[in-house]
Amino acid sequence: MHEPWLVRRLPGLLDQAGFEPVRMRSYGYVETRDARYTPTIVDRGADALVAAGRTGEATAAALKAEARQRIAEGRFFGHVATPAWSPGCPTDVTGSEQGFPLVD
Numbered sequence: 329m330h331e332p333w334l335v336r337r338l339p340g341l342l343d344q345a346g347f348e349p350v351r352m353r354s355y356g357y358v359e360t361r362d363a364r365y366t367p368t369i370v371d372r373g374a375d376a377l378v379a380a381g382r383t384g385e386a387t388a389a390a391l392k393a394e395a396r397q398r399i400a401e402g403r404f405f406g407h408v409a410t411p412a413w414s415p416g417c418p419t420d421v422t423g424s425e426q427g428f429p430l431v432d
Contacts (some may be wrong), residue, residue: 335411342413351414359406363399370395416420
């Protein structure tokens with residue numbers, strides 16, 4: 329993820345852009361005992377930490393192994409939250425301040 333705080337910042341960003349938030353929802357994807365997808369997130373995260381120099385290969389391998397061990401023991405909990413935001417129309421419908429006209 330390029331902007332880990334985007335979801336937390338989104339309401340303010342939409343306000344600054346002139347949108348009036350209508351509703352925010354979150355949809356979750358959960359895996360526990362038969363986890364197949366979320367362990368790959370652990371793998372990619374561990375690999376990214378190594379690539380960024382934030383941890384070593386041994387720690388990354390340990391993170392991956394721990395995820396597999398938890399799956400085998402029925403203790404794994406993988407969760408991905410996906411936000412959905414339904415903004416209203418911009419208060420300035422011309423969009424001139426943003427540099428793009430929405431109406432002629």
